[in-house]
Amino acid sequence: MHSSSSEEDTPDDSYSHSHSSDSEGADVTQKQPAPVTEPSLPLQWHSWCALIVDDGLLGGKELGLPTDIRYQLIVRHTSGHPTWLSFIIEFPRGRQGEEDGFGTVYYINPRRHRRPMPSLFHRIEAKFCLGRLVHAVKPIEPALVKSLPEGGSKFSVFEIDLQNGPDPRVLDFGMPFDNPGHPSDGWVNHSQPIIGNHTLLDVLSQRTFRFVVDSPVEDIPKSFVPEYTLPPFCYPYGTDHSWNLVRYYKMLS
Numbered sequence: 001m002h003s004s005s006s007e008e009d010t011p012d013d014s015y016s017h018s019h020s021s022d023s024e025g026a027d028v029t030q031k032q033p034a035p036v037t038e039p040s041l042p043l044q045w046h047s048w049c050a051l052i053v054d055d056g057l058l059g060g061k062e063l064g065l066p067t068d069i070r071y072q073l074i075v076r077h078t079s080g081h082p083t084w085l086s087f088i089i090e091f092p093r094g095r096q097g098e099e100d101g102f103g104t105v106y107y108i109n110p111r112r113h114r115r116p117m118p119s120l121f122h123r124i125e126a127k128f129c130l131g132r133l134v135h136a137v138k139p140i141e142p143a144l145v146k147s148l149p150e151g152g153s154k155f156s157v158f159e160i161d162l163q164n165g166p167d168p169r170v171l172d173f174g175m176p177f178d179n180p181g182h183p184s185d186g187w188v189n190h191s192q193p194i195i196g197n198h199t200l201l202d203v204l205s206q207r208t209f210r211f212v213v214d215s216p217v218e219d220i221p222k223s224f225v226p227e228y229t230l231p232p233f234c235y236p237y238g239t240d241h242s243w244n245l246v247r248y249y250k251m252l253s
Helices: 183-189 200-204 245-252
Strands: 017-021 027-031 044-053 056-058 070-076 084-092 121-129 134-139 156-161 169-171 208-213
Touching: 044 156, 070 208, 084 183, 121 200
Parallel strands: none
Antiparallel strands: 017 027, 044 056, 044 070, 044 208, 070 084, 084 121, 121 169, 134 156, 156 208
C-alpha cells in the first residue's frame, strides 16, 4: 500500500462493527466500544538536514548540496513509548553487496509501505530523548550562506544541546558495510576522518549538535512542538508490591 509522504498519520476514530445472526436468522449489528482517544498530537516531524561541524557541512543531498550522503531529523510520537528526536545518517550502499556476501538491507517505512522494502542506504541513527535536551532555532549564519543553494534563504539552523542529559542512543553503528571506492567505506570501516580531523565516532559523540534544516526560522515552531510529548508507558500498579488484598481489589475494580 502506498501513500503520499505528506499524508498525515492520524489515529482511527471510527467505530468497529461486527455482524452475527441470532437464533431466528436475523442479522444483528453489534457496535463495539469506541477506541480510547488520545490528545490530538503531531505524530511526526521530519526535516532533511546537513550537520554543521566547525565551519563545514556534512550530508545535505536533499538540500541540494553536492553529496550523495543523506541526513535527516525525525520526531515520532508513539503511544506508550518515550518520544525521541532521531538524527539519521544514510550512506549509499555498494551495488555488489549481495554478491560480495553483505546481503540486502530491508527497511519498513510505515508512512509509505506496509511491507519491507530493499534499502539503497546504510543507515546509522542517533536517538535523543526529547524531554532531556534544549533546542534552539536560529537564522542561517553568513559563513554558511555561500555553501547553500538559493543563498540560504529557505534554510535555518536547528541546534540541540544535551547539557547534563544522557548520551544519545546510537543504532547500527558498527554494522557490516561495504562500498569500495566510496569515501564512506573509509569513514565507516576504517575510522578515517569524515571532515577535518573528526571521525564518524567524534561526530556522534558531540554534546551540542547544529544542523542546517530545510525550513525558514518562522516555520519550525509550527511543526516541531516538543511540549506535546506523550508520557512514557507504565503499568497502573504503582511501586508498592507488598501483600495487600484491599489494594489489589481496588486496582482490579
